[in-house]
Amino acid sequence: xxxxxxxxxxxxxxxxxxxxxxxxxxxxxxxxxxxxxxxxxxxxxxxxxxxxxxxxxxxxxxxxxxxxxxxxxxxxxxxxxxxxxxxxxxxxxxxxxxxxxxxxxxxxxxxxxx
Amino acid sequence: xxxxxxxxxxxxxxxxxxxxxxxxxxxxxxxxxxxxxxxxxxxxxxxxxxxxxxxxxxxxxxxxxxxxxxxxxxxxxxxxxxxxxxxxxxxxxxxxxxxxxxxxxxxxxxx
Numbered sequence: 001x002x003x004x005x006x007x008x009x010x011x012x013x014x015x016x017x018x019x020x021x022x023x024x025x026x027x028x029x030x031x032x033x034x035x036x037x038x039x040x041x042x043x044x045x046x047x048x049x050x051x052x053x054x055x056x057x058x059x060x061x062x063x064x065x066x067x068x069x070x071x072x073x074x075x076x077x078x079x080x081x082x083x084x085x086x087x088x089x090x091x092x093x094x095x096x097x098x099x100x101x102x103x104x105x106x107x108x109x110x111x112x113x114x
Numbered sequence: 115x116x117x118x119x120x121x122x123x124x125x126x127x128x129x130x131x132x133x134x135x136x137x138x139x140x141x142x143x144x145x146x147x148x149x150x151x152x153x154x155x156x157x158x159x160x161x162x163x164x165x166x167x168x169x170x171x172x173x174x175x176x177x178x179x180x181x182x183x184x185x186x187x188x189x190x191x192x193x194x195x196x197x198x199x200x201x202x203x204x205x206x207x208x209x210x211x212x213x214x215x216x217x218x219x220x221x222x223x224x225x
């Protein structure tokens with residue numbers, strides 16, 4: 001089974017500052033990689049995904065993530081945080097041998113200070 | 115409107131009383147899945163289904179059953195709920211290999 005590690009269960013940034021949320025996964029062979037966002041009392045919404053091709057992936061709301069195979073990482077960034085970005089963010093990966101199975105990280109709650 | 119619906123949204127029940135959480139999608143997706151979300155653990159996959167009558171275990175299937183008799187519906191069944199199944203449950207659907215669309219969640223408390 002894959003494991004997904006998100007460093008920092010809570011991250012706090014000031015409005016306008018860089019957002020960096022970290023995600024590392026366990027396998028040396030790249031699976032499919034995802035970032036989801038969850039607003040309070042809602043389901044999850046896809047921000048972006050990496051399957052193959054370009055390693056820098058752009059998503060919705062100005063977020064992007066870079067797949068680094070050598071570091072087994074898929075960190076999420078946004079150049080300038082908005083108050084509306086406050087939410088919980090989950091990194092997820094597919095199983096290496098079964099793309100129908102998914103493993104999620106424990107989540108990072110992003111707080112944006114005015 | 116394209117959506118995944120779950121019912122009920124909130125449920126409090128007692129140990130051992132069978133319950134079913136329904137999930138329905140109107141996007142003609144082949145793939146459907148159930149997850150549970152617990153604080154500090156993120157989401158863990160319970161079961162998934164590739165299509166009608168095709169289901170398989172996820173990471174934490176113990177204590178749960180599913181069925182897929184129609185493409186749009188994927189109910190989650192707890193035959194004998196226990197307190198450790200108190201959790202927030204999400205249903206999701208997608209075309210195979212594509213973005214998953216999540217329902218609004220069902221908060222289950224087992225006393």
